[in-house]
Amino acid sequence: MAGKHSLNSKDYFETSSGGNIDNTDTKNEEEQQNNNDFQNNIIEEQFNYAKFKDNDFDEDYYDDEDRSRRKAIICICIIIVALILAIAGFVAYRMFESKKEDTNTPEEVVEDKMIATYEGYDVLGKIKIDKLGVEQYILDSTEDKALEKGVGKLYGGTLNNYGNFCIAGHNYKEIFENIGTLEVGDKFTIIDPKLEETTYKVSEISSAEPDDLKALIQNDEKVEITLITCDKLSTARIIVKAEEVVEDTEETTETNTVNTVNTNSVIDSEENV
DSSP states (O other): OHHHHOOOHHHHHHHHHHHHHHHHHHHHHHHHHHHHHHHHHHHHHHHHHHHHHHHHHHHHHHHHHHHHHHHHHHHHHHHHHHHHHHHHHHHHHHHHHHHHHHHHSOOOOOOSSOOSEETTEEEEEEEEETTTTEEEEEESOOOHHHHHHSEEEEEOSSTTSSEEEEEEOOOOTTTTTTGGGOOTTOEEEEEOTTOOEEEEEEEEEEEEOTTOOGGGOOOTTSEEEEEEEEOTTSSOEEEEEEEEOOOOHHHHHHHHHHHHHHHHHHHHHHHHO
8 A cells, every 4th residue: 555655756856846836937927917016006106196297287377377367357456446546536636626716706704693602601792903913702701711712801881882891811822912012093893793893992001910900990981992911021911991983073074164165265266356
């Protein structure tokens, strides 16, 4: 039995050699397949990379195109805004010119009546001193707050009526600062609530201490105005008294009489001749 199943050396060698050859071929085929797979993978990766680059190029191209489109839109918007501003400027200029032409021939606005109150105080009238550039409402109060807004009635009766109407004001620039520079004979105007104007002529300029009240004395036979303010250089008060300017009816009558007499004399002389 043993001899029957045993193999000689030649058979063993052939058998062993044949088995090794088959195994080598199989390995070679596997290596070849692996190489092919590897090469395929490389090719696929290269293809994918190329495809990715193509896609990236396309995206950059479209991004550039979008940027160009946005720039074009922005330029168009800027042009439209510039046109709108130019049109608006032209219209505004025309309106300004038309208003300027209107102001060249302004219509004089005449007040029907004076305002009743100013800054919370009753208004009695208005004083205008053209020589000093002063125009202030006369308020029915001499409180500090009132005198900050204008001048106030200190004492007296009715405005532009018989008696001595006394007006006090601070020595501020636009109020009574320079009334001490007025001279006898200078004139100013007092306007009552009905807008009736009365002209006054300065008759006296003096100063007095605060406890000297002579300037407030009333004279029912005259229509007087007394302006009072502080003296910056002392404790004294500057006082300006003025009297109503009466129309020169008497002088006009006398002038007419003289002219009539002269005319009659000439006529008599001619008749005598």
